[in-house]
Amino acid sequence: MLDAVETRSVSPVFVGRADELAALVDALTRAAGHEPQALLIGGEAGVGKTRLTEEFLEAAGRRGAVVAVGGCVEIGAEGLPFAPFSTALRSLHRRLPDELTAAAAGQEDELARILPELGDTPRGPHDEESTARLFELMARMLERLAADRTIVLVLEDLHWADTSTRHLLAYLFRTLVSGRLVIVATYRADDVHRRHPLRPLLAEMDRLRTVQRIELSRFNRAEVRRQLAGILAAQPDEGFVDSVFERSDGNAFFVEELVACRASGCHAGLTESLRDLLLVRVEVLPDAAQRVVRIVAEGGSTVEYPLLRAVAGLTEDELIEALRAAVGANILLATPDGDGYRFRHSLVREAVSDDLLPGERARVNRRYAEAMEGDDSLVRAEERVIRMATYWYHANDPAKALPAVLAASVAARRRHAYSEQLRLLERALDLWESAPAEVRDALRPVDYTDVYPPCGCDPATTPLARLDLLAEATVAARFGGERERALKITKMALRLLEEDHDPLRAAWFWNERSSLVAGLGRGDGWEELARAQELVQGLPPSHVHAQVLVRAAGWGMLHNPGPGNLEAAERAVEYAHMVGAEEIELNARITMGSLLADSGERDRGLAVMAEVKERASALGYFMLAGRAHINLSSQLESLGRSAEAVELAQQGAELVGKARLLDIQAWMFGNMAESLYSLGRWDEAAEAARRTLRVGQSAAPRGSGAARLAYLALARGELSETATQLAAAHAHFGTHDTQPQHRIPLYRLAVGLAAGEGRIADVRAEVADAIAAGFPLGHHRYAWPLLLAAATAEADARGLPAADAGRDAAVAVLRDAARNLATPVPVWEAHAEYLRAELLRAEDKDTVRDWTSVVQAISPLDRPYLLARARHRLAEARLAAGCDREQAAPLLRDAYATAELLGARRLSECLVLLAQRARLPLTAAEPAGQPAAPDTDPAEALGLTSRERDVLRLVATGSTNRQIAEELFISPKTASVHVSNILAKLGVSGRGEAAAVAHRLRLFGPALHPAPPAPAVSGRG
Incomplete structure (x- = not known):
C-alpha cells in the first residue's frame, strides 16, 4: 500500500556501467545456447x-527469461542456511510450479x-557426503528446469552468505554443464577483509575459466x-x-543521500562522518517513524509486516503512518510481495543498528522473540527457529x-547445513x-544431539x-x-x-x-586408536566399545595385516550385536569378510560381504553397501575374477x-x-580412472585414480606421463599413511619407470625398499607384479656393464622374496611361473620349455596383455x-595384434624388430621372407644413419x-646434435632412456623385450 510513496532520489537514467551490462546480456545470450553462465559482481557498498x-x-525479462532473486540474510550464527537459494527457488516454484515439481521428481x-x-x-x-549429495541433486534439478527455458x-549480498550457501554456489559454478541457466551473485567488496570467509571462494572462482568477475568502480565526475x-x-x-x-x-548511493538531504532541508546538519550522513535523514523523521526504523534495523x-506490528506496539493506523514517512523518505522499501519491509x-x-544503545x-530483540513465541504464524516455519535463536x-x-x-542447531543439521550447525553449537x-x-x-541429548551419547546412558x-555438545560439534x-x-x-573435550574421568566418553x-x-x-591414527582401546578394555559391551573394535580391525587390515585383526x-561383530547396533555390526562384518578372504577362507569371506551388501542396501545404509x-x-580381482569384479563395481x-x-563412488x-586393465579394456579403464579423479573428494581415491593412469601410461610407453601420474599419486597418498595396498603398487610403478629409463640401479633400490617394508598377509596380489617387473628389468639389462656387476645378488634377492609369497589361485601361480622364467632369462638360462609353461599358465586367465608378453618371450x-x-610366427602375430589393439607401443616395437630379424610376417597378408642375415643392422628400422x-x-x-x-x-x-637426432627418432626424452631402448631392443645384438607393467591394484577400506 506504500509503494507509491517513495520520493525521487534515484536517477531514472541508467548512468555508466554500459560495458558491465553488455557483459551480463552477452552471458544471457550464451546461456540461450545451453551454455550455463556464472558471474560475480563485486563493488563497495553503494x-x-x-x-x-x-x-x-529487466533486459532478461524482455527476452522471456524466468527471473528469480534471493538475498543472503544477515542473521544467526553466520547466516540463515541456504537463504538465497530457498528464496529464489520459492519464487520459481510460484511461477513454474509444475515444471519445478517435475524437475525435482523422486x-x-x-x-x-x-x-x-x-x-x-x-x-x-x-554422513560426510550428505551435503555433496544434496548439492548434486540441486544441480541436476536446475539443469532439468533450465533445459527448455x-x-x-x-x-x-554474498558477503553475508552462510557457509552452506557458499559451498553450494561453488559447487554449481564447478559442475553445471548444461541448461539455459545464468547465475549471478553480488557481494560487497569492501567488506571482504583478509579473513572474511568469502575470500577463499572468490580466489577459487578466479581459477575457473567458466566464472566471470565484474568489479564496479566509483563514478567519475562526468x-x-x-x-x-x-x-x-x-x-x-556545476558548483553543486x-x-x-x-x-x-563517486559513490552512487552517497550521491543519492546528499541530494535527498538537500531536498529535505537537512543539509545544514551534514558532517564529514559517513555514519552521520546516513543517520541524518532518519533523525528528521517523526518520532514514531524513527522508532519503527530502529525496530526494523534489528x-x-x-x-x-505482522511481526513488525506485533513488536512496534502501535495501532495499525499509527504504524502505517510511520511506515509512510519512512518509505517517503526513501529509507524503507516494501518487499516485492508486499508482506514486509526492508531498508x-x-x-x-547498519548505521541505525550501530546507533542503538546496548540496552x-x-x-528490541526480546520483543521480537516474545512476539514470535506468542504467535507461530508471524514468520515462515523454516526461518522461525533460527531467528528465535538470534533474537x-x-x-x-x-x-x-x-x-x-x-x-536452531538441530534445524541446521536437518538441512545438512553442518557448518551452520557447528557455529550454533559453539554459540x-x-x-x-x-x-x-x-x-x-x-x-536432553535425544532432543538436541544426533550422536549416540558416548557415556552409554539413556539419552531420553x-x-x-557439555561433553555431549562437544561430541555433536565434533x-x-x-x-x-x-x-x-x-x-x-x-x-578441548x-x-x-x-x-572428569569417563572412559567411554574419552574412548x-x-x-x-x-x-x-x-x-x-597428521599420522596414521594408531596412537589415538591405541588410547581408545586401552580405555574400553575390560568395560561392558557398548556402542563405543564396538566402534573402537571396528576401527581397530579395519586399521589393522589396511596398515598391519595379520591374524589378530580377524x-x-x-x-x-559380537559386541555390536549385543548392544543392538546393527549399522556398526554390518560395518564390522565387512571388515571380517575381507580378513577371512585374506586368510584363506575365500568362499566364506565373500559370502559374508555379499550378505552385508544386500542387508545394507535394504536398510538404506548406502555408505556401508x-x-x-x-x-x-x-x-574378486584378487582371485582373478576380473569380469565379475567389473560388473559388481x-x-x-x-x-x-x-x-x-562421491568418495565411495570414486573408489x-x-x-x-x-x-x-586386466581384461585388456584399456580405453574403458582410462575413462574409469579419470572418473575417479573427477568424482573423488578426498586424497586417497584420487591417488588411486592417478596410479591407474600411471599403469596405463607405462604400458603404452608414455614414460613422461607415467612420471607425472606417479608424482600425483604420491602427492595424494602422502607419506603419513603408508598402507601396503597403496605403497606396494607405487613401488611397482617406480620400478617400471626406472627400467624404462635405463636406471637399473634405481630399480634395485626401489625393490630393496619395497622388500624391507614387507609384503603382509593378503598382499601377495600387489607383490607378484612388483617382483615380476624387477625380474624383467634385470633380464632386459643383461649386457649392460653396470647391470651385470650386481645381477647375481639382485636375482637372489628376488628369488628369496618370491619364496614367501602365496599363490592361492591360478592368476598368482601364473605370475610365479612368469617370474621364474624371467629370472632364468636374466641369467641367460631360460629355455623354450620355461616359456611354454608360462604361456600355458596364463592362457586360461583372460589376461590378454600378460599373455601377449609371454607369447613374445616364447617366440x-x-x-x-x-x-x-x-611355430614362432603365430605367437608373434597374436602378440602383435593384442599390442596394437591395446596401444602397447613398447611391446609392438619389440615384436616388429623381432619379426624383421626373423623375416616373419606379423599379419596374414604379409609374405614371409628368408631369415635375416646375422649381420643385419636393426638400427636401420628406426631410421638411424650409420653415424647415429x-x-x-x-x-x-x-x-x-x-x-x-x-x-x-x-x-x-656435433656429437650433441647427433644425440638430439637419436632421441627424436627413438621417441625418448633422455640419454638413459635411449640407452635402455638400445639394450632392450638389442639394436646391437639379440632382441629383448621391455618390462611392461603388470595390472594395477584394487583399493579397499
Whole structure:
C-alpha cells in the first residue's frame, strides 16, 4: 500500500556501467545456447551493484527469461542456511510450479532441505557426503528446469552468505554443464577483509575459466553529473556537482543521500562522518517513524509486516503512518510481495543498528522473540527457529537463548547445513555456563544431539552435558569438512575429561581423533586408536566399545595385516550385536569378510560381504553397501575374477551414485579401472580412472585414480606421463599413511619407470625398499607384479656393464622374496611361473620349455596383455633355439595384434624388430621372407644413419658427448646434435632412456623385450 510513496532520489537514467551490462546480456545470450553462465559482481557498498542487477533483470525479462532473486540474510550464527537459494527457488516454484515439481521428481524429500514446499525433510542419513549429495541433486534439478527455458538466478549480498550457501554456489559454478541457466551473485567488496570467509571462494572462482568477475568502480565526475541530472530532472549547478562529487567520492548511493538531504532541508546538519550522513535523514523523521526504523534495523534483512506490528506496539493506523514517512523518505522499501519491509540500502540499516544503545538493542530483540513465541504464524516455519535463536541471543537472555540456539542447531543439521550447525553449537557452548542450572538440567541429548551419547546412558532421561555438545560439534565439523576445527574440539573435550574421568566418553573422542588425524595427514591414527582401546578394555559391551573394535580391525587390515585383526573384527561383530547396533555390526562384518578372504577362507569371506551388501542396501545404509561393493570387487580381482569384479563395481557405482556418496563412488571407479586393465579394456579403464579423479573428494581415491593412469601410461610407453601420474599419486597418498595396498603398487610403478629409463640401479633400490617394508598377509596380489617387473628389468639389462656387476645378488634377492609369497589361485601361480622364467632369462638360462609353461599358465586367465608378453618371450626363445620358424610366427602375430589393439607401443616395437630379424610376417597378408642375415643392422628400422648408430652404441655404454667426440673424432657440438637426432627418432626424452631402448631392443645384438607393467591394484577400506 506504500509503494507509491517513495520520493525521487534515484536517477531514472541508467548512468555508466554500459560495458558491465553488455557483459551480463552477452552471458544471457550464451546461456540461450545451453551454455550455463556464472558471474560475480563485486563493488563497495553503494557503488551500484543493485541498480546494475535490476537493469539486467529487466533486459532478461524482455527476452522471456524466468527471473528469480534471493538475498543472503544477515542473521544467526553466520547466516540463515541456504537463504538465497530457498528464496529464489520459492519464487520459481510460484511461477513454474509444475515444471519445478517435475524437475525435482523422486528427490523431493532431500530437496526439501532447501525448499520446504517440496515436502517433509527426512531425519537422515547424516554422513560426510550428505551435503555433496544434496548439492548434486540441486544441480541436476536446475539443469532439468533450465533445459527448455532460460532461468536467471540472482543471489544478492554474498558477503553475508552462510557457509552452506557458499559451498553450494561453488559447487554449481564447478559442475553445471548444461541448461539455459545464468547465475549471478553480488557481494560487497569492501567488506571482504583478509579473513572474511568469502575470500577463499572468490580466489577459487578466479581459477575457473567458466566464472566471470565484474568489479564496479566509483563514478567519475562526468558520471556523477549525469546521475544528478537524472535525479533532479534538470542540469545541476556545476558548483553543486563539484560539492557532491567531492563529498561522495563517486559513490552512487552517497550521491543519492546528499541530494535527498538537500531536498529535505537537512543539509545544514551534514558532517564529514559517513555514519552521520546516513543517520541524518532518519533523525528528521517523526518520532514514531524513527522508532519503527530502529525496530526494523534489528529485525534482520527483511521484517514481515505482522511481526513488525506485533513488536512496534502501535495501532495499525499509527504504524502505517510511520511506515509512510519512512518509505517517503526513501529509507524503507516494501518487499516485492508486499508482506514486509526492508531498508533501501543495508548501509543505512547498519548505521541505525550501530546507533542503538546496548540496552535498547537487547530490549528490541526480546520483543521480537516474545512476539514470535506468542504467535507461530508471524514468520515462515523454516526461518522461525533460527531467528528465535538470534533474537534471544542478542536479548542477552542465556536461559532463553541456550535452548533456542540448540533447537536452531538441530534445524541446521536437518538441512545438512553442518557448518551452520557447528557455529550454533559453539554459540551454545559459550552460553552454557551463564545459563541457569535448572535450564541445563531440563535439556536432553535425544532432543538436541544426533550422536549416540558416548557415556552409554539413556539419552531420553539423562540431562544434556557439555561433553555431549562437544561430541555433536565434533561430528558437525567433520561432516562440514572442517576437520581442523573438529580436531581442536576433541582436544578441548579430552582436556575436560582429564578432570572428569569417563572412559567411554574419552574412548569415543580418541576414536574420533584417530580418524581425524589420519584424514588430515597428521599420522596414521594408531596412537589415538591405541588410547581408545586401552580405555574400553575390560568395560561392558557398548556402542563405543564396538566402534573402537571396528576401527581397530579395519586399521589393522589396511596398515598391519595379520591374524589378530580377524579376531578383533569378530569381537566387534559380537559386541555390536549385543548392544543392538546393527549399522556398526554390518560395518564390522565387512571388515571380517575381507580378513577371512585374506586368510584363506575365500568362499566364506565373500559370502559374508555379499550378505552385508544386500542387508545394507535394504536398510538404506548406502555408505556401508558401497564399502561392501568396494571390498567385494577388490577380492574378486584378487582371485582373478576380473569380469565379475567389473560388473559388481558398476552396480555399486550406480547405487552410491544415486545417494551421491562421491568418495565411495570414486573408489568404485578405481577398482573398475584396475579390473578393466586386466581384461585388456584399456580405453574403458582410462575413462574409469579419470572418473575417479573427477568424482573423488578426498586424497586417497584420487591417488588411486592417478596410479591407474600411471599403469596405463607405462604400458603404452608414455614414460613422461607415467612420471607425472606417479608424482600425483604420491602427492595424494602422502607419506603419513603408508598402507601396503597403496605403497606396494607405487613401488611397482617406480620400478617400471626406472627400467624404462635405463636406471637399473634405481630399480634395485626401489625393490630393496619395497622388500624391507614387507609384503603382509593378503598382499601377495600387489607383490607378484612388483617382483615380476624387477625380474624383467634385470633380464632386459643383461649386457649392460653396470647391470651385470650386481645381477647375481639382485636375482637372489628376488628369488628369496618370491619364496614367501602365496599363490592361492591360478592368476598368482601364473605370475610365479612368469617370474621364474624371467629370472632364468636374466641369467641367460631360460629355455623354450620355461616359456611354454608360462604361456600355458596364463592362457586360461583372460589376461590378454600378460599373455601377449609371454607369447613374445616364447617366440623369441623358439627363434633363439633354432626351432621351426613356423611355430614362432603365430605367437608373434597374436602378440602383435593384442599390442596394437591395446596401444602397447613398447611391446609392438619389440615384436616388429623381432619379426624383421626373423623375416616373419606379423599379419596374414604379409609374405614371409628368408631369415635375416646375422649381420643385419636393426638400427636401420628406426631410421638411424650409420653415424647415429655409432653414436647410439657409445650412448648405450654411458659415454658423454666429449667422450663420444674423442672416440669418433668429431667435435662435442656435433656429437650433441647427433644425440638430439637419436632421441627424436627413438621417441625418448633422455640419454638413459635411449640407452635402455638400445639394450632392450638389442639394436646391437639379440632382441629383448621391455618390462611392461603388470595390472594395477584394487583399493579397499
